[in-house]
Amino acid sequence: MGRLLLLPAALLAQCATTSPLETRATANSTVLAAPISFAPDQSWDGIDGKWSSFTVRIGTPAQYVRTFVSFAAWQTLAVVEQGCQGASDFDACAGTRGYIFNQTASTTFENIGLYGWGIESNLGLDGNALYGYDTVGLGGAGESGPILANTTVGGFAVEDFYLGVFGINPKPTNFTNFNEPSPSFMTQLKEQNNISSVSASYTAGAAYRDPAVLGSLTLGGYDTSKFVENDVEFTFGVDNNRDLLVGVQSINTPNANASNPVATELLPGPIYMYIDSTVSQIWLPVDACEVFEYEFGLVYDNDTELYLVNDTLHESLLEKNASITFSLAQSTTGGNTVQIELPYAAFDLTASPPYQGVTNETRYFPLRRAANNTQYTIGRTFLQEAYLTVDWEAQRFNVSQVAWDQGVQENLVAIPPFTGASTSTSPDSSGMSHTSGGLSGGAIGGIVAGIVAILVILALLLFIFFHRRNKAAKAKAAENEKLGDVENVAVVDAGTDSNARGQEPTVFPKAELEGSSPMPPHDMESESKRLLSSHGSGPPGTPGTNGAPSSFGGYPWNNRGSSAYSPSTPTAGEGTHSSSQSEGTGTHSSVLSPLSPSHASEADSKERQVYEMAGDMPTIKEKDGKALTEKEAMARREAIYNGVESPPQSAVALDESPEPRERRLVNPDDVVRADRLAPPEDGSFIRHRAFSFEEGRGDNKSNASSEDLYSAKQFG
Incomplete structure (x- = not known):
């Protein structure tokens, strides 16, 4: 059941379960303060229509001013003398503006300063007021409404608010900082136990009814005789300045x-x-607004920004007498909705000077064009036919259709203070309401059962979580063990078809490489010699032997950056080399290159076998500049590093015997320096062909000897 108990049906159901004779006087029972019915003034005020106003008395001695009720304002605002100084008739102006509040005439007024009032700025109704603290009471002369001292009061002179404003929003006023806010009138009413909760209910009244119906304002509760019950309850909007937000799903x-x-x-x-x-x-x-224009024939006046209605249109609208229905809900789609119907008479208003710059009284349709969604507002016109109840403590409100049964007696119901839990109310014989707190035994048992169920579910979830984690850890350990066995595999048969019988091709993951540790100079020299040698020696498990790993410390050292086999078979003349920075350990596991021979080692088996990459042999030139062939270079490297004299074969066909090469010797005495020879006197040209094996050039002698070439000769 809702805490507000805004619906008479809910209230009657609650009263049916607890009769006045069964009311219990327990320790946790609290007597609620009766709501305050703030009687309206008998006047119809305003320059934008006829509105029922409420009189408040301000200052000492009391000054009576008429105001309009504001759910947005949190201060009491009244017109000061400056608001009528420009009028030709000061008294007439003061009368139409709800009378004047003279701050200097109040002995209890404590001046604070001039501040902007901070409301309706989104609608362009900016203004300021001269603020201070003073006493404020409810009701006119002879009425006994509550009087509060040191409440926030502001005096203004602008015409956007033509009458004073009685703010019932409970927000405090902060003039300098947030450390010492000034409490609102509603908050002080609650603190002084004048009302049971910070709540209020209101309807604007309807001057067009026959007879006219004045407005109704109830502080701390609501009047069940004023509205038609519904089951729709709204929660506050997230914007603190637009808390009474409703979703308007349709207007038809x-x-x-x-x-x-x-x-x-x-x-x-x-x-x-x-x-x-x-x-x-x-x-x-x-x-x-354009749809309204088309449907009702309205004409927009750009000067006054109003929809002015001439006599012809007015007669047509009266004859049509069309009603307009608002469908409201918590959101713009779905949910429970409440329909508020307004007759055309609710929109038949009269504007008087100086409202919006009109020069004469004229009828207008109270529809305004909003510039953006921050201006979408339902004003007092709507509240002529709607009853609004707001509970600021619970941040909830209700909107209901006004009931026009004049014969129903006033029935005030107090809204209990918000405690965070649902409470119930029941009237006693004196008309006061009681609220009972505490939890029943069934409620306590249900809470305990819920807590136990939650604990069981948490324990079950924890068990499942740890069980899955242990299972995953064991599976990972088993997988790592299997991967370790795979790394110890020595050779992959290159002739095996990995895709045979529908098998998927093997995927070779890329390995992350780490930088190697710096090597001492003598180790680098020895390692270089071993890498340059074609054979190696070492114990089993070293590179170059069957089953030897090709990585150190778990990181691959082959040319592909991976300890896995290469998926392609090299052609003749290609190969890979691998090395280890530790000898004789045989502890580092990796797979060998498939190019490694099964029994490749020298007779002494003192050095490891190392395969050189294709194209890594340096180009060695003879003294005549001719490059050696690959086989000649191999033979020379064998003679240098291994001490083996293996004369290379020539580049002729393998089945032919190579012809011996003629050794060409140079006599050092025949070598002369051309830069020290003086040119001959007869102008002949001296050519010096040091270390040249060109024969027969210049003198057309094809069989000239090298000795002739190294001597200085004259060429013609």
Whole structure:
């Protein structure tokens, strides 16, 4: 059951279970303070329509001013003398503005300063007031409403708010900082036990009813005689300045064609709107206003920004007498909705100078064009037919259709203070309401059972979590063990078809490489010699032997950066080399290159076999500049490093015997330096062909000897 108990049906159900005779006087029972019914003034005020006002008395001695109720404002604002200084008739101006508050005439007024009032700025209604602390009481002369001292009061002179404002929002006022805020009038009412909760209910009244119905304001509760019950309860919006936010799902009017029962939609799409009793108009998007223009024949006046209604249009609208229905919900789609229906008479308002710059009294339709969604507002026009109840403590509110049964007696119900749990109310014989707190035995048992169930579920979840983690750890350990066995495999048969019989091809993951440790100079020299040798020696398990690993410390050293076999078989003349920075350990596991021979070693088996990469032999030239062949270079390397004299074969066919090469000797005495020879006197040219084996050039002698070439000769 909702805590507000806004619905008479809910209230009656609660009373049925607890009769007044069964009320229990327990220690946790609290007697609720009766709500305050703030009687309205008998006047109809305003320059933008006829609105029921409420009189408050301010200062000492009391000065009576009429105000409009504001759910957005949190201060009491009144017109000061400056607001009528420009008028031709000061007294007449003061009368139409709800009378003047003279701050200097109050002996209890404590001046604070001039500040902006901070409300309705989104609608362009900016203004400021001269603030101070003073006493404020409810009701006019002869009424006995509560009087509070040191409440925040502001005096203003701008015309945007033509009458004073009685703010019932409980927000505090902060003039300098947030450390010492000034409490609102509603908060002080609650603190001094004048009301049971910070809550209020309001309807604006309707001057067009016959007879006219004044407004109604109840502080700390609601009046069940004023509304038609519904089961829709709203929660506050997230914006602190637009808390009474409702989702308007549709605005429609009956179809002009009586034979068509489908209503005409006036709102192109659902929107969120703020309920604000401070202003009178309804602010809608421009496209919605255009639909209103088409449906009702309205004409927008750019000078006054109002929809002015001439006599012809007024007669047409009266004859049509179309109603407009608002469908409200917590959100713009789905959920429970409440329909508030307004007759055309609720929109038949009169504007008087100086409102919006009009020069004469004229009828207007209270529809305003909103510039953006921050201006979507439901004003006092809507609250002529709607009853609004707000509980600021619980941050909930209700909107209901006004009940126009004049014969029903006033029935006030207090809204209990919010404690964070649902409470119930029941009236006693004196009309006071009681609230009972505490939890029943069944509720306590249910809470205990819920806690036990939660603990069992948590224990089960923890068991499943640890069981899966242990299982995953064991599976990972087993996988690592299998991977370790795979790394010790020595050779892969290159002739095996890995894709035979539908098997998937082997995937070779890339290994992450780490930088090797610096090597001492003597180790580097020895390692270089071993890498340059074609054979190696060492114990089993070293590179170059069957089953030897090709990585150190678990990191691959082959040319592909991986300890896995190469998926391709090298061609003749290609190969790989591998090395280890430790000898004789045989502890580092990796797979060998498939190019490693099974029994490749020299007779002495003192050195390891090392395979050189193709193309890594240096180019060795003879003294005549001719490059050696690969086999000649191999033979020379064998003679240098291994001491083996293996004369290379020539590049002729292998089945032919190579012809011996003629040794060409140079006589050092025949070598002369050309830069020290003086040119001959007869101008002949002396050529010096040191270390040249070109024969027969210049003198056309094809069989010239090298001795002739190294001597200085004259060429013609």
